[in-house]
Amino acid sequence: MKIMQAVRTRACCAALLAAGVFGAASPLLAHHSFTMFDMTKRVTLIGTITSFEWTNPHAYIEIDVPDEKGVVKHWSIELGSPSILMQSGWKFNSIKAGEKLTLIINPMKSGQAGGFLSTATLPDGRTLSNGPQRPQ
């Protein structure tokens, strides 16, 4: 597996969209605000899923990500709730442990190995977002 962990700090449109949808002042939040995540940064993680938790109030992807030297670091990535994710095409069995995945996340401001999902590229090549798609 190609080892890659790239950190980018650019205000790309997707990040701005995410910030708009999930920002602290957003009326779209049911559980908590997203101030703990840096919505202006995006980190790409390529690794192996250790678990996919289809749960409320959030779903989670647990993933092992090796760096350039092969040293594996474990990340916990928070997603929306199943209801929100289903609007973006997710299912409870979209991914499973052992599969390889590419994630783009907004990392935690604390520097810990955690973040909020922006997009996930699945083994079948589909890229799924983490935001609501339902028109309002």
Add this chain to the structure above:
Amino acid sequence: MTALHVHHLIRKIGLALGSIAILAVAPASAPAQTPGNTPDFTGVWGIYRGAKGADPKFTPPAPSPLVLKPEYDKPYQARRAEESAAAQRGEQLASSGVQCIPYGVPSMMSIAIYPVEFIQTAKQVTIISEAFSEVRRVYLDRPQAKMDDVAPGYYGRSVGHWDGDTLVVDTVGIKPAVSGYRGMPHSPQMHIVERIRMLSPEILHDQITIEDPVVLEKPVTYTLAFKRMASDYEMVEFVCDNNREYVDDKGVVRLKLHDK
């Protein structure tokens, strides 16, 4: 034709004549308030904010100002300032939602973008929010209890009646710990009146007026708008059994990370 057939025939004719008689007298004896004449809210409704180009008559009117009595306004504003300062530091202060504590009435009617389901019968309207699977029951055509007789809770006691095409819902008994509209404090004397009406087959408004003679200088009114969702939409289960957010000893929200 046997005697039994004759009996059934007479019974059917009798039932039919009875139905006609009921239909004939219905407008005079029981006008718009009868279940048959009331609009049917049954279905799933999503929050409607009125996208660009939407018909302005369907977008909710602006809320009235939230004016608290000075002794309540001071700590309320102080808390708002603390929350803003925390957000500037990249932190969120604890809230009920973070701890998966129910939103209760009236906040459960508008949790983020999650829909609500109305189930309407002649005697009761049941409202279920998808987020946190909260349930409230509105008992129709029953008198409201005295405030002192209602055990304080998240949903209180709601009774309703039809005023033409509008369902008027009266709620008391919301305990003060339940997070209020825009985080406002409230006393055991809070009284909520909702006027719920369909503006079209697809749009429903819930005008909510909160009265609280202890906390509010004057009642506050705001309106939620909903759009009917596809008839085949199935509400998604929402049980808060994997809450990784927790509140630290400083009252700040943290995320529990897994090592593996």
